[in-house]
Amino acid sequence: MVSSTENRFSEITPEVQALTDLCLKNSYIPPELYVQYKVNRGLRDLNGNGVLTGLTEISEVKSTKIVDGEKVPCEGKLYYRGVDIDDIVAGFIKEKRFGFEETTYLLLFGQLPSRQELQNFRTLLSNYRTLPTSFVRDIIMKAPSSDMMNTLARSVLTLYSYDTKANDTSIPNVMRQCLQLIALFPLLSVYGYQAYSHYHDGNSLYIHIPQPDLSVAENILYILRPDSSYTELEARILDVALVLHAEHGGGNNSTFTTHVVSSSGTDTYSTIAAAIGSLKGPKHGGANIKVVQMFDDMKKTVKDWHDEEEVGNYLRALLHKEAFDKAGLIYGMGHAVYSLSDPRANIFKKFVKSLSEEKGLTEEFALYSLVERLAPQIIAEERKIYKGVSANIDFYSGFVYSMLNLPLELYTPIFAIARISGWSAHRIEELINAGKIIRPAYRNVAEHKPYVKLDDRI
Incomplete structure (x- = not known):
């Protein structure tokens, strides 16, 4: 009330x-x-290409190639520290391992870990997976917000008060802070949701302690669900989602925010809180929620999910601002960089099909596949576009989270739980290669005016 x-x-x-x-x-x-x-x-220039503002070795996003001296679109590629994301995922899936911890190690340290290095790293993260005494009671349980990203940002900023070396920006100290945040983000996010669910919705309050022998993905499901149960497929697909969301080049909004704020010399907690504020936006990390809500509306509106004409008419109504939120968008379609394909969406789709079969939602998966095929054609017919349009990772991630019965409130925090690895790597890279404070220029277009004395103003 x-x-x-x-x-x-x-x-x-x-x-x-x-x-x-x-x-x-x-x-x-x-x-x-x-x-x-x-x-x-x-x-971005008039062709939609990003303006070059920095250099990085952490990841590379490719959507074009040079053919006969000309730049032409190609299937999208994503590299973490020079390693193809397709190979990374294929590697840990083939060996039936969880991959997020390995991916985080690669992003932070620039090389894949040996078996012993990976085990030591997992142990280190597990040791950091403990909040300060009474933090849950005194901070997370007080004034729970309806938006988990705001709760997460507040928790991160409050951790500053518990750190006796909060302002120390030496690389070893920042590394320690980043590793602690990587370990704690799942707890801060899920506990924040549990508090909101209890105080606002009247649900039972569950605060499960994470298990040291579980992966990040397993622990998310373990501490979220009342009975702490999950299937192996559920945990592995959530792990893949974390890997695919962990990093995406230095130019995405929240990572660029990390570079900008880090360049000012401020502390790690302020920097990461700023990145969280960026990721919260519906044009960035909040997009997958819109995809799920759009499909919910579509399933109510379209009578025959297999009828291409009926589905196509709904998609046209979206573009004409006549359906769903009347924003004129087909959510989950198109990307600032990719044109022919988003490699993350291509990888994800293979696992989405398996999960839909386990959950008995093959009809919904068929609808998603149909929209993925029809939408680029319809957008090309209805809009003047400068490059191709394809499904992005948000198109399928929201569907996966809904099949995992994750609450909508946690969709974007799950993104943050993954992306804190990339943010940390970029913050450290910015500090190692410390240069000038990032300060782009704005041109003033206002006319100069004379000052008017107070009594002479109308």
């Missing part, structure tokens, strides 16, 4: 609305000025 005081806190008063109208009147910049002054909005 929201109190009258809380209602007043959230109220937009007529005074605030009047000030907002004034701000809107005096803050609008005509879009044509961006072209006139050759400003790369979103740090």
Whole structure:
């Protein structure tokens, strides 16, 4: 129940609305000025290519190749420290191992671990998987938020107070902080959800202690579910999801945020909290929630899920802002870099099919596959696009999380649990190669005005 005081806190008063109208009147910049002054909005050129702002050895995203001296689209490729993501996943799947810890080691240290190095690393993460005394009671249980990303950010910032070397930006200390955050993110996320579920929804409160012999993926399911049970396939698919989300080049919004904030010389907790704020956005980490909600609406609207014409008409209605949220988007389709394919989506799809069979949801999987095939054709017919369109990883990740019975509130935190590995690697890379503070330029387009004395103002 929201109190009258809380209602007043959230109220937009007529005074605030009047000030907002004034701000809107005096803050609008005509879009044509961006072209006139050759400003790369979103740090992308007119062809959608990212503006080069830095160098990295951590990962590479490829969507084009050179043929006869010309750049042409190609099937998407993703490399972690120079190793093809397809080979990484195939390697640990073939040996029936969990891969997220191995992937994290690769991202942080630049090489694949030996069997003993991997075991030592798993043990180190397990040792760090303990929150400070009373942290759950005093921090996570107090004022639980309906948004787990805000809860996660608050928890990260509060950990600053428990660290006697919080401001020390030496590489060994930052490495220690990053390893601790990598280990703690699953607990902070799931415990935050449990608190919200209990206090807001009246559900029973479960605070399970993580098990030292379990992988990150297994522990997420272990501490989330009331009975701590899960199937091997469920854990392995969640592990693959973590691997595929762990890193994606230095140019994605949250990783770039990590570089920008790190370049200021601030502490690790402030840096990671800023990255969490970026990932929370629906244009970034929150996209898979939109995919699931879009498909829920589609399944209610489309009578025959196998009818290509009916499904196609729904997709056109989406683009025409006549269906779902009327935003004009087919969520999960298209990517800022990839055109012909997103390698992460291609890898994920193989496992999604297996999980849908285990869960008895093959009809839903068939609908996803149909939309994946039809959407690029329809988008090409309806929109002027500068490159190809294909399904991105968000297209299938939300479906996987729904089949795993993960609450919607945890979809984006799961992304963060994975991406903290990449953020950590990029923060350390920025500090090792410390240069100038990152400060892009903005051109002023406002006219100069004389100062008017207070009594002379209208």
